[in-house]
Amino acid sequence: MTGRINAPDFALADTLQSGQAFRWNSDPDGGFVGVIGRQVWRLRQQRNLVLWEAADELDHAHQENMIRRYLGLDMDLATILATFPSDDGGLADAVRLHCGLRILRQDPWECLASFIASSTKQIVQIRQIVALLAQRHGDPLDSPWGVFHTFPHADKLAGLTEAALRDCKLGFRAKYLLAAARMVSDGSVRLDLVPSMEPAVAQAELMKIPGVGEKIASCALLFSCGFDAAFPIDIWIERALRRMYFPRKKKVNARQLRAFTRSYFGPYAGWAQQYLFCDERRRGRTKTTPSVTRRSAR
DNA sequence: AGCCAGGCTAAGA
DNA sequence: TCTTAGCATGGC
Numbered sequence: 001m002t003g004r005i006n007a008p009d010f011a012l013a014d015t016l017q018s019g020q021a022f023r024w025n026s027d028p029d030g031g032f033v034g035v036i037g038r039q040v041w042r043l044r045q046q047r048n049l050v051l052w053e054a055a056d057e058l059d060h061a062h063q064e065n066m067i068r069r070y071l072g073l074d075m076d077l078a079t080i081l082a083t084f085p086s087d088d089g090g091l092a093d094a095v096r097l098h099c100g101l102r103i104l105r106q107d108p109w110e111c112l113a114s115f116i117a118s119s120t121k122q123i124v125q126i127r128q129i130v131a132l133l134a135q136r137h138g139d140p141l142d143s144p145w146g147v148f149h150t151f152p153h154a155d156k157l158a159g160l161t162e163a164a165l166r167d168c169k170l171g172f173r174a175k176y177l178l179a180a181a182r183m184v185s186d187g188s189v190r191l192d193l194v195p196s197m198e199p200a201v202a203q204a205e206l207m208k209i210p211g212v213g214e215k216i217a218s219c220a221l222l223f224s225c226g227f228d229a230a231f232p233i234d235i236w237i238e239r240a241l242r243r244m245y246f247p248r249k250k251k252v253n254a255r256q257l258r259a260f261t262r263s264y265f266g267p268y269a270g271w272a273q274q275y276l277f278c279d280e281r282r283r284g285r286t287k288t289t290p291s292v293t294r295r296s297a298r
Numbered sequence: 299a300g301c302c303a304g305g306c307t308a309a310g311a
Numbered sequence: 312t313c314t315t316a317g318c319a320t321g322g323c
Contacts, residue, residue: 118304119305119306122303123304211305213306215306232304233304235303235304236304277304
């Protein structure tokens, strides 16, 4: 089944490759193949259109709604951008350079589990871990593009041993993911209710899980639960914030950074964060003469 | 071949 | 309250 969605202000590649989701693979024709829910999808962009192909023949309108929601196409980007601080040239540049970047709305469990796996890992490694979890413990899904797998439910992972998770290269995160799976599946963490909670309550709910601190909770809240103001601060964002807003000021600690982001960026702070994140990484990539300019953040 | 990654926890100042 | 080691693994 195929379809097309009019999406004038959308950047598929930026959106799928900006470290929000870890299970999209690009194919040679500029498409991306991945799993949403229990289906394999192939997505492409042609100018103003998102072209989608789904492996299964289901209700067309339902399919289209699903993909629109997942890609964040049900949000009005212009309205969101208008809430950003108006006199911030640096942020405006980042927005311009990553025009059409959106926040995905992923499955909360897959998203939370992926970010539990992410700590002190590079994106390549996170992708490996998530792929292994799916291959070994998810259900196979046949498709025109090969066999893919669902991301295993919390119930499924809850029944595994820590050793089985370690075999998926989780390392010391294995016990965290196992605990998370158990807490979600036995109801001691109500992941299903998180999207409708007050932001602070939702964050506290996720942080009941060992291995989930502010950063990982923020990622899950922003990328899967609809909390557009959640503002995960990782190493890249920290670099961007210090460079743009605290130049050469020696002592700005994590707390002060957090306080700043909460008061400065507004109700869609998480979206601003994603633009800054992408741009900081772009800067890292486009640096010239790597032997000289390579410097870690102060 | 080390070094260091998109952190959290717990210990110690 | 703030700083820091330790954790496990792979890419560069």
